[in-house]
Amino acid sequence: MAAALKAPPYKFAVIVGDSGQLGLTFKYSRHIYSICTRYEFFPSSSLDAHENFRALKRFLDAYKPDLVINTIAYTSVDEAENNKEVSYVINAVLPRTLALWCFYNKAAIVHFSTDYVYDGTSKEPYPETTLPCPINQYGLDKLTGELYIMKETPDFYIFRTSALYSPFRVNFVKKIFSKLTNPKKQGPYRFNVVRDQFTVPTSSEFLLEYMFKIISKKALGVFHVVPSGYSSWYEFALMIRSEGIKWSNLSPRAPLISPTKTRKDHKGANRPEFSVLDNSKMAKLLRTTIPEWDEVFRDCSDELLSVLRDR
Numbered sequence: 666m667a668a669a670l671k672a673p674p675y676k677f678a679v680i681v682g683d684s685g686q687l688g689l690t691f692k693y694s695r696h697i698y699s700i701c702t703r704y705e706f707f708p709s710s711s712l713d714a715h716e717n718f719r720a721l722k723r724f725l726d727a728y729k730p731d732l733v734i735n736t737i738a739y740t741s742v743d744e745a746e747n748n749k750e751v752s753y754v755i756n757a758v759l760p761r762t763l764a765l766w767c768f769y770n771k772a773a774i775v776h777f778s779t780d781y782v783y784d785g786t787s788k789e790p791y792p793e794t795t796l797p798c799p800i801n802q803y804g805l806d807k808l809t810g811e812l813y814i815m816k817e818t819p820d821f822y823i824f825r826t827s828a829l830y831s832p833f834r835v836n837f838v839k840k841i842f843s844k845l846t847n848p849k850k851q852g853p854y855r856f857n858v859v860r861d862q863f864t865v866p867t868s869s870e871f872l873l874e875y876m877f878k879i880i881s882k883k884a885l886g887v888f889h890v891v892p893s894g895y896s897s898w899y900e901f902a903l904m905i906r907s908e909g910i911k912w913s914n915l916s917p918r919a920p921l922i923s924p925t926k927t928r929k930d931h932k933g934a935n936r937p938e939f940s941v942l943d944n945s946k947m948a949k950l951l952r953t954t955i956p957e958w959d960e961v962f963r964d965c966s967d968e969l970l971s972v973l974r975d976r
Contacts, residue, residue, distance in 0.1 A: 761813035785937020
């Protein structure tokens, strides 16, 4: 007799946001039914921050989900320095609003956060137990959102990740690939990428895959959901170029990439030098070896870069 399929831990999920990297990845995911029986999207375009999220609250009241997944974030790190109110409302007030609704309606909340809650002064990857210390407005607001959730409800999943990439929206892979395929100059051309900032490149599909595994176990709390290992932005850019030549007809004569140091007089937000997240807690929970970041990228690069080439 075949073993009975394990029932998902939640009955109905509302996914808040449908147009960002994560929201769009959710739309194309085949594995969401591992955590819920049914789900519905709350459109990003309907988010009414200027009206205290009334439309969102009415939506939640109508559907009564037992799981709320927040994919909406203000992710422009540099612009957050000048648009502090917007960043705070989206990255902190919205999570608090959702957490309060979840507490009073006996639902769990899923929230995505960032490696930028850390200052980057460590020489070792950050475990979840390390006290956060953000050095820019974006990191501060994301941390505030985390703290609001922890204060308002015990039933939370907070997934910190880093250097997220996908075929959707603006991300590092798309920026580099665009520079490689649409150089600003004719003839030999180089562009610079910083070599003294380190992170863990993470695909949106990887993030959702491991998020589903953690939620399937109803393992509440904070988790660092990233592949193993780490890279400088320069090393990551070199891999994008080499995989582009391999999979997407990118010319070997495409622009070259040169390493550079972070400018001390840059006008944008400060960025942590070493914001590498430690995924040991996740690996221990799932009793598995987490693949290296470059392995994850190679596994998806043929499809990812082909999609970018054809756009």
